[in-house]
Amino acid sequence: MAAVPSPTSSFDRLYQTLARALIAKLSSGKYAVGDRLPAERELSIEYDVSRPTVREAIIALEVQGLVDVRVGSGAYVKRVPGKTEIPGFNITAFELTEARLLFEGEAAALAASQITDEELNELDALVRAIAAENLSKGGSERADRAFHLSIAAATRNAAIVNTIKELWNLRANSPESALLHEKARTANIKPVVDEHSAIVDALRNRDPAAARTAMRMHLSAVLDSLLFAT
């Protein structure tokens, strides 16, 4: 019984989780180009989801050109994703966090010199939201992500925003990264609110060096937590 893996983040909907599982099957060599996937009804039973959900997942694969759906016949493999085709597939959680440490540190330093009071208030609210997320069972990282992207936005540089957003996307897309972060969450390691507050304090003081240091310390702690979760 290949039950659908539990969602790796609260952003995931069931169809996405199933699509991901099916893509993993394609990648693993279970199917070759031309093979027919199991029928919708079969997949529905196998993964213990409803048939419309299966349909949605198959459509996600179809739109990405991975399968070719023939009415009355089935879904046929059109292209097998290679490992290198999934951005971030080969990037470890350590590498990702190390890169974020270096790059987000610089973004925080740049943001410190031009951040508005409005942006600081928004960050305060997000710190409170992170604290609230820490108390909830779901393990959502929505506020944490928004926090970091708000700092990037305060740089007022679209290339920096794009880069940091891409790093977060890599994090979301990397199976290895997702697994490690999931382990960290089940080990009850959550974003440390004090570290986030310290970043906001440094930004509020318009101190680039302090902002850089605070962000680096925060992400260095994330690195440590990943080690602990390994």
Add this chain to the structure above:
Amino acid sequence: MAAVPSPTSSFDRLYQTLARALIAKLSSGKYAVGDRLPAERELSIEYDVSRPTVREAIIALEVQGLVDVRVGSGAYVKRVPGKTEIPGFNITAFELTEARLLFEGEAAALAASQITDEELNELDALVRAIAAENLSKGGSERADRAFHLSIAAATRNAAIVNTIKELWNLRANSPESALLHEKARTANIKPVVDEHSAIVDALRNRDPAAARTAMRMHLSAVLDSLLFAT
């Protein structure tokens, strides 16, 4: 009443027909990035199709990165097909170079602590290739790009490599950036070989701070040259 256009081919399924109609709406300017599409139930009535069919069409758009679906809220336009389809369309050459200054500086610092003699020799060869490019009429930047990506590779961090590669891709894809760099080239502003040599020297000395400074000075000079070319 915007009934779904009749299928354009017997292969078309309803969800595809509807997805196509929605994409046409996006392309026509009816919606801007950030706008919310009508609710599923509304679209179901408007197009006289079932709600699951609407969902399937929205998923097709979502997987293509055209919309962002938020549970309980709606489907928001993330990207309008057409002019913004090229990543980096709205990123200026200044923003890009500023981001590179911050990020490639850090990559150079990290590379300095672990670069091999082999990698240094490769960088020497690339500096010579940059000098040769400067003498040629074509204005190729192949060696310049390879130089920067080699330094990124010396960090031995796939996330950093990916990020710097993306920044170079943004540069290649951005029309505004291409235009400015073209202006710089016609003004006979070329990569300064001494600046590249200075970066390699700092790396050869395994001096992270010097490497960071050398890379930042180089990219700061690129920023100045863009100003001159404006």
Add this chain to the structure above:
DNA sequence: TCCTTGATTTTGGTCAGACCAATTTCTATC
């Protein structure tokens, strides 16, 4: 034995309706 035809089964496509969770909007109170 092989081929053809028709019946049956399987497959995907779409629909209707129900219920739940998340978010937004509205209303009442202070």
Add this chain to the structure above:
DNA sequence: GATAGAAATTGGTCTGACCAAAATCAAGGA
């Protein structure tokens, strides 16, 4: 005007039904 709670709206998933297209099977004829 601000806040809290209720109501409404939104997307998410499910069950069940029926239809069209395709595949498979069985029977009959050459």
